[in-house]
Amino acid sequence: MEYELSQLAADDVDAIVSxxxxxxYDFYDMxxxxxxxxxxxxPENWDDKYAVFDSAGERVGFFSFDVGDDGDILEIGLGMHPAxxxxxxxxxxxxxxxxxxxETYDPEIYSLAVATFNERAISVYEDIGFERQETFMQKTNGGEYEFLRMTLSRPL
Structure with a gap:
């Protein structure tokens, strides 16, 4: 299945937050x-956020990208439609x-953080080549949760 990323727009945001x-996994509800x-x-934060559409034109997810201060590390955030x-x-x-x-950012290192309970996502990331780096506690969703930092330092 092919996917296409396009700049995040208001209708994308409305759909994704719903x-x-x-x-x-309700932990990931916006x-x-x-x-x-x-x-x-x-909208001031949408510059590096993208909606993802499948080959049928259905909105199936989103990505956000944040270039680190040194420009070598690209922090990735993402979400898929629950279905x-x-x-x-x-x-x-x-x-x-x-x-x-x-193609867009040409980073040296890709980095992401995932809740440690989300073994399903961790398995996908490891299958792609991401490596486990460290766990850390992060305040979110009204509590403090354990996350895993994963990185990939080779080009695809």
Whole structure:
């Protein structure tokens, strides 16, 4: 399945913030963290955020990219539509985002953080070549949760 990334627009944001996941993945519902929701819905923050569409033109996810201060590390954020998760589509989805990132940002290192309970996503990232770096605690969603930092330092 092919994926296409396009600059995030208001209708994309409206759709994405309405997505609701089944437990335990409801942790990723945008409404779960008011601060993250405010950042995501603010048009001033959309420059490096992209909606993802499948070959049928359906909105199936999003990516955000943040270039580190030194320009060598690209922090990746992403989300898939709840109906697309758990169906074996994750690897192609992440690879499409990484290919876009390689062409657009040309980073030395790709980095992402994932909640440690999300073994499904961790497996996808490792299958692509990401390596586990460290775990850390992060305040979000009204609590403090353990996350895993993963990096990939080779081009795709």
């Amino acid at each position: 997505w609701h996941y089944d437990p335990p 409404e779960s963290d008011p601060e993250d929701l405010a950042l995501f819905t603010n 697309s998760t758990g169906k074996g589509r994750g690897k192609a989805f992440v690879e499409a985002g990484m290919e876009f990132a390689a």
